[in-house]
Amino acid sequence: MKTNTDVRVRIAPSPTGNLHIGTARAGLFNYLFAKKHGGTFIIRVEDTDKARSTKEFEQNMIDSFTWLGLTWDEFYRQSERTEVYKAYLQKMIADGFAYESQEEVKEEGQRASVIRFKNPNKVVTFTDMIRGDISFDTTELGDFVIAKSLEEPLYHLAVVVDDHEMRISHIIRGEDHISNTPRQILIQEAIGAALPLYAHIPLILSKDRKKLSKRDGATALTDYRDKGYIVGAFTNFLAFLGWHPEGDNEIYSIEELANLFDISRVQKGGAIFDTDKLDWFNKEYIKLISEEEFAQIVEEQSGILITDKTFLTLIRERITVFGDIATLLTKDGEFGPFLFDVEYSDISKIIWKDSTSAQTKEYIIHVISLLESFDDSQFTAENLKNALWDYATEKGRGSVLWPIRYILSGQDRSPDPFTLMEILRKEKSLVRLQDAIEKI
RNA sequence: GGCCCUAUCGUCUAACGGUUAGGACAGCGCCUUCUCAAGGCGUAAAUCCGGGUUCGAUUCCCGGUAGGGUCACCA
Numbered sequence: 001m002k003t004n005t006d007v008r009v010r011i012a013p014s015p016t017g018n019l020h021i022g023t024a025r026a027g028l029f030n031y032l033f034a035k036k037h038g039g040t041f042i043i044r045v046e047d048t049d050k051a052r053s054t055k056e057f058e059q060n061m062i063d064s065f066t067w068l069g070l071t072w073d074e075f076y077r078q079s080e081r082t083e084v085y086k087a088y089l090q091k092m093i094a095d096g097f098a099y100e101s102q103e104e105v106k107e108e109g110q111r112a113s114v115i116r117f118k119n120p121n122k123v124v125t126f127t128d129m130i131r132g133d134i135s136f137d138t139t140e141l142g143d144f145v146i147a148k149s150l151e152e153p154l155y156h157l158a159v160v161v162d163d164h165e166m167r168i169s170h171i172i173r174g175e176d177h178i179s180n181t182p183r184q185i186l187i188q189e190a191i192g193a194a195l196p197l198y199a200h201i202p203l204i205l206s207k208d209r210k211k212l213s214k215r216d217g218a219t220a221l222t223d224y225r226d227k228g229y230i231v232g233a234f235t236n237f238l239a240f241l242g243w244h245p246e247g248d249n250e251i252y253s254i255e256e257l258a259n260l261f262d263i264s265r266v267q268k269g270g271a272i273f274d275t276d277k278l279d280w281f282n283k284e285y286i287k288l289i290s291e292e293e294f295a296q297i298v299e300e301q302s303g304i305l306i307t308d309k310t311f312l313t314l315i316r317e318r319i320t321v322f323g324d325i326a327t328l329l330t331k332d333g334e335f336g337p338f339l340f341d342v343e344y345s346d347i348s349k350i351i352w353k354d355s356t357s358a359q360t361k362e363y364i365i366h367v368i369s370l371l372e373s374f375d376d377s378q379f380t381a382e383n384l385k386n387a388l389w390d391y392a393t394e395k396g397r398g399s400v401l402w403p404i405r406y407i408l409s410g411q412d413r414s415p416d417p418f419t420l421m422e423i424l425r426k427e428k429s430l431v432r433l434q435d436a437i438e439k440i
Numbered sequence: 441g442g443c444c445c446u447a448u449c450g451u452c453u454a455a456c457g458g459u460u461a462g463g464a465c466a467g468c469g470c471c472u473u474c475u476c477a478a479g480g481c482g483u484a485a486a487u488c489c490g491g492g493u494u495c496g497a498u499u500c501c502c503g504g505u506a507g508g509g510u511c512a513c514c515a
Contacts, residue, residue, distance in 0.1 A: 012515085013515090014514080014515045016514075016515075046515060047515095048514090048515080049514055049515070051514090052514070052515085053515095103513080107513090109513080110513060111513060114513055115513095128445095131445070131446090134444070134445080135444090136443070136444070137443080140442070140443070140511085141511090144512095145512080145513055147513085148513050149513095152513085154512090154513070154514085154515090155514070155515050156515095158515095159515085174509095175445065175446090175508085175509065176508095176509055176510070177509095177510095177515095178444060178445065178509075178510080179443075179444060179445090179509070179510040179511070180510085180515090182444095200445085202445090202446080202508095203508075203509075205508080207451095209507065209508070210507095210508075211508075211509075237452095240452065240453080240464095241452070242452090242453095243453095244452080244453055244454075246454085247454090247463090248454080248462080248463045248464075249463095250452095250463085250464060250465095267452090267453080268445080268446060268447085269445090269446050269447060269507095269508090270445095270446075270507090270508065270509090271451090271452065271453090272451060272452080274451050274452065274465075274466085276451075276465060276466050277451070277452060277464080277465045277466080278465095279465090280464085280465055280466085281465095313478090314477085314478095316478095317477055317478045317479095318476080318477050318478085352474070392474080396474090397473085397474050398474045398475090399474085400474080401474040401475090402474045402475070403474090404474085405474065405475070406474095406475085409475095411475090411476085412475065412476080413475055413476035413477080414475070414476065414477095415475095415476080415477080416473085416474080416475085416476095417474080
């Protein structure tokens with residue numbers, strides 16, 4: 001596809017809920033398409049439904065796109081464009097394409113009069129950039145309602161008028177809009193609008209292969225931001241849901257994605273939102289963070305400044321999202337770098353397999369004696385390992401090292417005892433070990 | 441139910457008539473190892489079914505089947 005400077009695309013969310021993952025991806029595809037072709041990316045808030053739209057949801061939408069880095073070139077609100085729609089409505093009525101219809105009031109809130117589109121009852125065919133030709137017989141649509149009144153336009157009217165007025169060249173949206181397209185084309189023909197190019201992208205599905213909805217857990221984009229996903233990982237993952245560039249590489253920045261983006265490679269079938277893969281992307285991006293930046297993130301997340309590189313690496317290797325950092329480092333609000341209180345009530349957790357408590361005690365005493373010959377400055381994992389390894393091997397590594405590690409960390413699972421001692425330093429390490437001798 | 445869309449490993453996908461059907465995630469196994477994590481190596485796993493077209497179909501066509509979307513005075 002050659003570069004077209006007249007590319008103008010839009011994402012048109014309705015602020016009736018927090019910005020949904022599906023809308024975020026549609027926004028991302030529009031953004032990538034715009035960047036690829038040097039076009040214009042527009043956000044249009046579809047808030048014609050005054051009863052359901054709120055400023056809070058609009059703010060969530062703005063926050064979400066801002067987080068994703070989808071900077072927009074133009075921004076509109078349909079609620080501020082009532083006069084525009086009114087003018088089109090009046091012209092459509094004058095031209096005989098629409099009419100005021102008297103209605104039987106069946107429910108509360110229903111109007112006695114609405115504006116309906118005069119359906120020409122024809123077959124409409126359009127070409128979808130992803131799916132090819134799609135045809136509909138619009139007869140079954142009847143004379144559908146396009147506005148409650150001249151001042152209260154409905155979705156189909158507002159969309160078509162805006163896409164026309166804003167000179168939208170390509171409409172890239174979810175597959176759930178395919179069935180809306182014939183209605184919109186009919187209105188385009190009535191107001192004399194040029195036909196935009198359509199691309200209906202596949203839906204994002206939940207595990208049961210249904211359209212992802214609020215019931216499926218975290219569907220708000222900001223949920224992922226708040227859990228501590230890295231934005232680059234998230235957009236990378238999102239872009240790969242229903243699309244894939246050539247080659248086997250999967251890690252791409254948003255700029256690279258934009259360069260590579262090709263709408264004709266977009267998948268036709270829906271894709272399940274698989275958080276396992278998202279987590280993998282996030283871990284890959286965590287590996288790419290510089291040490292300085294990572295230390296800063298750890299401090300932001302836990303309130304603890306850690307400068308020890310070994311310690312930072314331990315944290316980095318053990319987290320999936322930044323939100324995991326605090327749970328790794330603190331318990332009940334207390335700082336414990338993998339080091340929690342030891343459960344002495346259950347001694348069997350401290351003793352390795354077939355060792356006895358007497359043997360374990362003996363090992364600990366001996367280890368303490370070995371450690372005491374070191375200065376605190378010599379307390380590095382390497383030195384400590386060298387000092388203890390032969391003894392541990394002689395007595396059985398598990399028998400010696402497991403209790404030491406457990407006493408130092410208070411957990412079944414933790415970094416190795418040498419690294420732990422390096423982090424704890426000499427004094428704290430010895431205090432914990434001596435304390436254990438009395439309690440075993 | 442009507443209309444519309446879709447169909448490759450469990451998941452995301454590659455292939456644009458000719459491949460031992462490739463990669464990634466997840467899984468499993470082994471190595472490393474006191475545990476966990478990380479890492480290394482390896483393994484299993486797919487073209488929905490049936491007809492065509494063709495020398496040859498994952499690929500093109502038709503029909504089934506299955507799944508999904510949509511049928512508002514919401515968007």
